[in-house]
Amino acid sequence: MDKKTTKKNLILGILFFLPVVFVFIMSISSENYETLDIVKSDVTDILPEYDADVKLKEHLTVLAFFGKHPMERSIEALNLKEIVYDKFKGFKKFQIVVLVTKDAKAEAKELFQEIASYEDLRFWHFVHLEAEDIQNTFRSLKTDFSLDANLSTDKIFVIDTDLNQRGRIDARADNEKGKNSPVYDMNFYSCIEVAELKNKLASEDLRVLFTEYRQKRKGDFNSDVRRADDLKAK
Numbered sequence: 001m002d003k004k005t006t007k008k009n010l011i012l013g014i015l016f017f018l019p020v021v022f023v024f025i026m027s028i029s030s031e032n033y034e035t036l037d038i039v040k041s042d043v044t045d046i047l048p049e050y051d052a053d054v055k056l057k058e059h060l061t062v063l064a065f066f067g068k069h070p071m072e073r074s075i076e077a078l079n080l081k082e083i084v085y086d087k088f089k090g091f092k093k094f095q096i097v098v099l100v101t102k103d104a105k106a107e108a109k110e111l112f113q114e115i116a117s118y119e120d121l122r123f124w125h126f127v128h129l130e131a132e133d134i135q136n137t138f139r140s141l142k143t144d145f146s147l148d149a150n151l152s153t154d155k156i157f158v159i160d161t162d163l164n165q166r167g168r169i170d171a172r173a174d175n176e177k178g179k180n181s182p183v184y185d186m187n188f189y190s191c192i193e194v195a196e197l198k199n200k201l202a203s204e205d206l207r208v209l210f211t212e213y214r215q216k217r218k219g220d221f222n223s224d225v226r227r228a229d230d231l232k233a234k
Helices: 001-032 069-089 102-116 130-137 174-178 193-217 228-233
Strands: 039-040 060-067 092-099 125-129 152-161 165-167
Touching: 060 069, 060 102, 060 193, 069 092, 069 102, 069 125, 069 152, 069 174, 069 193, 092 102, 092 130, 102 125, 102 152, 125 130, 130 152
Parallel strands: 060 092, 092 125
Antiparallel strands: 039 165, 060 152, 152 165
């Protein structure tokens, strides 16, 4: 067998086995991933009373609060659109919901047009609520801060199909756990911190949540999701 034939067979062998190895690695990772914890239950879903086409229940939602002056959150909106929305807009039940006040319709429309750029934003919703209803929805979340005077924040939240707020009870990286660093949680994500938005939310936590739902549909999901309340009771 000459060198040319040997090289050809080697290349064909690599091309044949590479997809097999990739599928094997993916199957291992999907079976051994850590689920995204439930940090708070019973998130308030007032949305259908204002917009019959938008609701949190039965959707996987990234929830934002842009309040009275949404244009002041244009940087956050652009980061959210490019890093999160563009990556997950094709997934079933995924949506981004941005809560704004009823008198902010003009600004919300302007912001929507600014980030649209002739793209499909069917799964991005601005919902116009009364100020008190925005506060009530926010109060139903697990947070350690308040909305600002404009009823807005640069933080966003992940809500699952059963109105549970998802996050991390223990958000330490593996190297931090190895060093026995103090435990800290992650109940929300910053739209200003691009690395957090990209590396934590988009690349890890949302991907994990979609994997969980995919396995549930197939009947392969056997792990109970950790709940913050359950851990407190122990």
